Amino acid sequence: MNCRPHHRARTNRLSILFVLIAAICAACAWVTWLERPAVAADQATIEEGATVTFSYSFTVPGTVPTIYSDVGTFVQGKHQILPVVERELAGLHPGDEKTVEVTPEEGFGPYDEQKKANVPRASLPEGVKEGDVVEDQNGRVATITTISDTGAVMDYNHPLAGKRFVMQIKVLKVEKPS
Known part of the structure; x- marks a missing residue:
């Protein structure tokens, strides 16, 4: 065989x-x-003076998944957004995505107990409750942290002051500097 x-x-x-x-x-x-993803030779890059439209969301580790999301526009180099975010977005193109971890120092600073104020209950808008964000008579924004029969505590710290947070960003549009 x-x-x-x-x-x-x-x-x-x-x-x-x-x-x-x-x-x-x-x-x-x-x-x-x-x-x-193709990057055309004429496709705009985020560079000094470029107008950038982007979507973003904030998350704070250890809390609910997304605490805030929106769409924004800024001009690169004009310091209209957090410097760490502006730095991380440099060189990106429309369609690019970036995750940026922000420390309290790079974000909204440390939490400051001195930025709390006791106010009379009568000075608050009708129907306001703890956790509401209001504008005072001087146009400053504050969060109402506690309410009693006679008064309330208004916290003028940014809600993310003292917190490490993560921004998930997607570049939607980049207009070249003129």
């Missing part, structure tokens, strides 16, 4: 299988390459 033809047939099948696997891998790599 001659086993050689059988061995040759198995070798041919393995060779064909190997070629098919290599072709599938090459096709997958090609499709992945085609689907990559």
Whole structure:
């Protein structure tokens, strides 16, 4: 009995299988390459003076998943947003996403007990409750932390003062500087 033809047939099948696997891998790599985000030569980059529109959300580790999200616009280099965020977004393009971890020092500073004030209950708007954010008679924004029959405590610290937080950012649009 001659086993050689059988061995040759198995070798041919393995060779064909190997070629098919290599072709599938090459096709997958090609499709992945085609689907990559393209950055056109004329597509704007976040650089000094560029107007940037971006979506963002804030999360504080250890709390609810997202505490705030919105869309904003700023001009790079004009210090209209947190410096750490401006620095991290430099060089990005529309469609790019970035996660920025912000320390209290880079964010809204340390929490300051001196920024709390006791106010008479009568000076508060009707129907206000603890946790509400209000504007005082001088236009300053504060959070009402406690309310009693006679008064309330207004906290003028930024809600993220003293907190480490994470910003999830997506660049929506970049207009080149004029």
